[in-house]
Amino acid sequence: MSCSLTLYKPSDFLRKTATGKMDLARSLQAVHDLAQAADFHRDGHILIDVRETESTITHLEQMRLAMEFGNYRHLFHNKIAILIPPTSERIEKANLLKRCMDAEGFEIKVFVAFEHVIEWFSEVEPLGETT
Amino acid sequence: MPLGIKVYQTRDFIRKTAKGTIDLEHSLKVVRELATTTSYFKGHSILLDLRDTEVDDDHTDALQVAAEFANQFRSFKNKIAVIVPDTAERMAKAEFMRTCMHLEGFQWEFFMAYEDAIDWLSDITEL
Numbered sequence: 001m002s003c004s005l006t007l008y009k010p011s012d013f014l015r016k017t018a019t020g021k022m023d024l025a026r027s028l029q030a031v032h033d034l035a036q037a038a039d040f041h042r043d044g045h046i047l048i049d050v051r052e053t054e055s056t057i058t059h060l061e062q063m064r065l066a067m068e069f070g071n072y073r074h075l076f077h078n079k080i081a082i083l084i085p086p087t088s089e090r091i092e093k094a095n096l097l098k099r100c101m102d103a104e105g106f107e108i109k110v111f112v113a114f115e116h117v118i119e120w121f122s123e124v125e126p127l128g129e130t131t
Numbered sequence: 132m133p134l135g136i137k138v139y140q141t142r143d144f145i146r147k148t149a150k151g152t153i154d155l156e157h158s159l160k161v162v163r164e165l166a167t168t169t170s171y172f173k174g175h176s177i178l179l180d181l182r183d184t185e186v187d188d189d190h191t192d193a194l195q196v197a198a199e200f201a202n203q204f205r206s207f208k209n210k211i212a213v214i215v216p217d218t219a220e221r222m223a224k225a226e227f228m229r230t231c232m233h234l235e236g237f238q239w240e241f242f243m244a245y246e247d248a249i250d251w252l253s254d255i256t257e258l
Contacts (some may be wrong), residue, residue, distance in 0.1 A: 001151035001184070003161060005168060007175075010141040014258075017135070035235045037258055044138065114246040118141075127145075127168065 003130045009123040011078075013045040014038065019052040024061045028068055035072035045079040045121045049114075053085075055093060062093060066100030079107045081120060086112040140211070141253040144176040145169065150183040155192045159199050176252050178243075179213040190227055197231035206236070212248040213241040224237035 014037050017028060034046060039114040057065065067078070082097070084090045101108045111117050145168055147161065164252060211232070215221045225241035232239035242248040 001149055001159045003147060003149045003154055003164075005164070006146045007143070007172065008146055008178075009143045012138065012140045015137045015139055017137075017211070033136060040258075041138060047139075089212070115247070118245075131145055 001131070005127040007124075007125040007127055008118075009043055010025060010118060011121050012041070012043060013121055014041055014115070015047045015049060017049040017052075020054070022053045023056045024064065027057060027061075028055060031065065031068045031072065035075045038072075038077070039075040042077055045077070045081065047081045047083060047117055047121075049083045051083055051085050057093065059093070059096060062097045062103050063100050066097055066104060069101055069106065070104040073102055073104055073106070076106060079109070079121065081109065081117045082110050083114060084110060084112060084118060089126050136258045138256045138258060139249075139253045140256075141249060142176050142251060143172070143174070144178050145172060146178045146180060148180040148183075149223055151185070153184050153186045154182070155195060158192065158196045161204055162196060162199045167209060168229055169204070169239040174209065176209045177211045178252065180250060181213060181215050184216075186221070186224060193224065193228045197228065197235055200232065200237065207237070210238045210240070212252055213239070214245055214248050215241055215243060217243040230234065 016034055016037075018026070018030060030048070034048070038044075038046060067075070073076055080101070084094045091110065091112070096106050098110050109120060111120070145165070147165060149161070169175060169177065213225065213228075215225045222241075223244070228241055229241055240248075240251055242251070
């Protein structure tokens with residue numbers, strides 16, 4: 001048996017979970033809600049969990065969504081993680097949103113596993129391995 | 132109006148990840164190592180990730196491991212979350228271990244999904 005020991009210091013985070021069909025109107029509303037919450041909880045990272053959604057948003061609408069985030073740029077101070085279903089279509093769409101938001105100055109990453117989000121939101125310090 | 136947003140506040144935790152076959156000797160060693168580590172990092176919860184392990188122990192071993200925890204973690208008040216493989220056999224063993232640990236007074240819970248373990252280790256507030 002081999003073992004590893006690791007210390008995790010997770011930062012607080014806000015989690016917005018959506019289910020069902022996500023169109024542009026719902027997505028814009030989610031941005032507004034998140035902006036409101038992010039302004040109130042300035043120290044927290046943000047997790048947008050859309051694993052249980054179907055996206056009907058076009059590429060053009062993705063850019064519109066990134067612009068809407070950009071309108072609230074001053075309210076978002078920390079990391080934004082987007083958790084998506086592991087399909088090539090959703091990964092492609094999410095990466096487009098990421099590129100647009102990178103350009104707006106956001107620190108954003110796309111994930112398909114919750115575990116990796118927590119890793120990104122945490123200070124992780126390996127303490128050693130044993131056998 | 133509710134925003135459908137939750138705030139997660141997760142206590143710092145020590146994660147022990149094991150791989151391979153777990154036997155009694157190794158389990159007791161792990162308990163002692165964890166006890167030493169938690170003495171340095173007070174206030175931390177513990178996450179035991181056993182998803183990549185196999186066990187060949189019986190219920191007597193579980194009792195001994197629980198007794199070792201009780202012996203080594205006398206003043207430990209934080210949560211211990213264990214993630215196990217999603218099989219009926221491992222769940223049955225985990226349930227027995229949970230019973231032993233609860234009898235010893237520990238906040239001990241097992242999960243099949245990492246996400247559920249983090250939920251349990253977190254204070255979650257709905258906005």
